Amino acid sequence: MERFQVALSDCSLTDIGYKGCWYTWERCRMQANNIRERLDRGVANGNWWDLFSDFTLVHQVHSISYHCPLLLDTLGAIRQVRxxxxxxxxxxxxxxxxxxxxxxxxxxxxxxxxxxxxxxxxxxxxxxxxxxxxxxxxxxxxxxxxxxxxxxxxxxxxxxxxxxxxxxxxxxxxxxxxxxxxxxxxxxxxxxxxxxxFFHRFASGRSHKNKIKKIVDSTGIAVSDN
Structure with missing residues (x-):
């Protein structure tokens, strides 16, 4: 663990925080032996923070595994509706x-x-x-x-x-x-x-989608013949 902490320090990696429940790992279901810890974390350096300043790391609801999933959202509000x-x-x-x-x-x-x-x-x-x-x-x-x-x-x-x-x-x-x-x-x-x-349908669809039907030259004229 000491070597791991040295590696984090050498790479300038710091904890990026979280949203949601405070713990990420749970063991045993009875009060007498129930254990909860925050074992899973996200770390990043300054360069990453500059690239993704609007990020969020969420501890999501977990219902099967002992560990909860971590969702790192780097897009923020920049999303497209399709x-x-x-x-x-x-x-x-x-x-x-x-x-x-x-x-x-x-x-x-x-x-x-x-x-x-x-x-x-x-x-x-x-x-x-x-x-x-x-x-x-x-x-x-x-x-x-x-x-x-x-x-x-x-x-x-x-x-x-x-x-x-x-x-x-x-x-x-x-x-x-x-x-x-x-x-x-x-x-x-x-x-x-x-x-x-499935492969042939996918390949045919990709070929049709990527087909160039016309090219507009520098004068603004569209050319569609060979």
């Missing part, structure tokens, strides 16, 4: 109201099949946003409750409620896991470099 096209999400099937919502939207639509499908898609997007908002509120309530419980005296009743709240939070996390499993990055990790249809 509009995604409609995609049917596999996690929707985990919601009890999904099938009834599809039937309701289809029955209330009129016209041709494409127009009715468009109505169903738009309705499902609104329905999903509402579900996500309610789920976010529910998860937020669980996290707030955990924060409140962590600040209380670790008696057996409090530790028992912490476990129950973590279980409820994990149930919500299971649905989020299905959502993220459908994301392209996971598919790429599984199938990216293998000779599969």
């Amino acid at each position: 509009n995604w096209p409609f995609k049917f999400e596999a996690c929707w099937l985990a919601e009890d109201s999904c099938e009834s919502e599809v039937i309701k939207l289809w029955d209330e639509s009129t016209g041709s099949v494409p127009s009715r499908l468009r109505h169903v898609c738009m309705g499902l997007n609104k329905w999903f946003k509402k579900i996500r908002r309610l789920k976010s509120i529910t998860s937020t309530d669980f996290r707030k409750r955990l924060d409140q419980l962590w600040d209380q005296e670790p008696i057996d009743e409090v530790l028992g409620e912490i476990i129950e709240t973590k279980v409820s939070l994990n149930l919500e996390a299971d649905k989020d896991e299905i959502y993220w499993e459908q994301r392209p990055c996971v598919n790429w990790l599984r199938n990216g470099d293998r000779n599969t249809s």
Whole structure:
């Protein structure tokens, strides 16, 4: 540990602080043997502080591991909002109201099949946003409750409620896991470099996206022929 402290000093690395619960590691659930410590930390030097002056390091809610995850946000308020096209999400099937919502939207639509499908898609997007908002509120309530419980005296009743709240939070996390499993990055990790249809679709899409259709010369004339 002394050598590690010397290394921190030689590299001018200092603790960057945190937000959230004061400890990052917990062991044992009973009051008699419960242990809490701040083992996980973030350190940086002056050059890094100059590059990311608006950073935040958050001790996030943890419900499975003994260690809580540390989220280092270097972007601050500099974020871009991206509009995604409609995609049917596999996690929707985990919601009890999904099938009834599809039937309701289809029955209330009129016209041709494409127009009715468009109505169903738009309705499902609104329905999903509402579900996500309610789920976010529910998860937020669980996290707030955990924060409140962590600040209380670790008696057996409090530790028992912490476990129950973590279980409820994990149930919500299971649905989020299905959502993220459908994301392209996971598919790429599984199938990216293998000779599969996914790889060929990805390569074809990349080729089409990177194709140069025209060039504007120095005089402002657009040239599109070979």
